[in-house]
Amino acid sequence: MNTTQRQRLEAREENLLVAATAVFAESGVDGARMAEIARRADIAEGTIYLYHKNKQELLEAVVDRFWRELTRGALAALSPHGSVTQQLKELAHYHLHSLIDDFKIIEITSRARERQGETGRQLPQIREYVRVFDAILERGIGLQEFDASTPVWQMRDVFYGTLEHSARTLVLRNQAFDASVIDNLLLLFERFRQTTPGVEGQTTTETSIMDALARIESHLTKKSS
């Protein structure tokens, strides 16, 4: 049967990636032995090279798969009709949790970027993951909730950069998830909010309060109509 054959191959490939993920996470990239990965995937060492050109590309496949799963999880964690701020908070929660829980693979991710010759590379699935943030924020800008004057990439770097560093700090200290990191981050993001279109120079805090009230008011109005 054609289907069965293909399915067997895909199962084998998936099996290999699962085994490789485990070994890389346990022993690190350099500590991981191809022989061990093969043993766990229940195939011969040479077979690995039918699926992946070398150790480096196997690593890239592992990392790529990980981030694909992460994107799936992130999308699932967002409340579909939540406000922009709500979704940002949910994404931050999800991201920080993932960074802490899968710290080993996250660290290994930087190894997948390395490649003799090329200075900076980015795996397609990481790019995809980052787009989740972009999509939320672009919606915010479209709704004029967020300021269009700050480039999205800068907000993104604040978002992911802060969370990654915080995760490292927490893990190094053997601490668990800390919600205050996220509260703080979201507080900072108030800066990026639309400051009453047209009127410049008002105190941002005040403006934010007025903005929030305006949004709440509009929610109420929508509801009653």
Add this chain to the structure above:
Amino acid sequence: MNTTQRQRLEAREENLLVAATAVFAESGVDGARMAEIARRADIAEGTIYLYHKNKQELLEAVVDRFWRELTRGALAALSPHGSVTQQLKELAHYHLHSLIDDFKIIEITSRARERQGETGRQLPQIREYVRVFDAILERGIGLQEFDASTPVWQMRDVFYGTLEHSARTLVLRNQAFDASVIDNLLLLFERFRQTTPGVEGQTTTETSIMDALARIESHLTKKSS
């Protein structure tokens, strides 16, 4: 002469580190050949192992040296009697510039942290470098310019995290130093300022208002969907 002998040894060691830095930066950690490093340092391959136990520890020595120099540079870049904000700005400038200019070694830094078995490590000189930020900010808190309610480590993670991610973005795009990143970052840091020095509770109140509003908003949004 005793001194000459010691000096010769130290010069040799320094020479080795310089050669190793160059080769690591050019070829990456995996691409770097011990034979090539030895050749450039004008010593035999075996001699390297009299100074450093193995390739990994040579790498750590290289990275450690790099960050020591960076700390020296950072301290020199600060105007000794400048305001806290002024010094933060100077540090941000210096840091972002360094991240971009020495991108290769910065990337390699993460490799120096890796070590079979240990999950999270930190090189002493990186810890030292990070203290530059801490010192500035603690002065700010002492002067009651900055809010003591947000932990210093969280501000630090925002600071370094944002700059690192921004640097990566800029390098990937082949762009040069971008001052707007720093302006934006410092704008965010306004959040951490003591709103009215001496008067406690004000910032907290405002913050609480924002929190309360955010909660109300999220409730409303969830409900209406």
Add this chain to the structure above:
DNA sequence: CATTAATAATGAGCCTGACTCAGGTTACTA
């Protein structure tokens, strides 16, 4: 300034582990 001891440097060769390939096995077709 010999002589000896101690310290430093060398590089040919060892050893591990990623990767290859000649030969075997399985799945499918006629």
Add this chain to the structure above:
DNA sequence: TAGTAACCTGAGTCAGGCTCATTATTAATG
């Protein structure tokens, strides 16, 4: 069930990090 294509295997190759017996250099001593 023979033929063929696709797939798998693991013993063997080889690059490159590292060792260590040997040699070179320096310091100490009489």
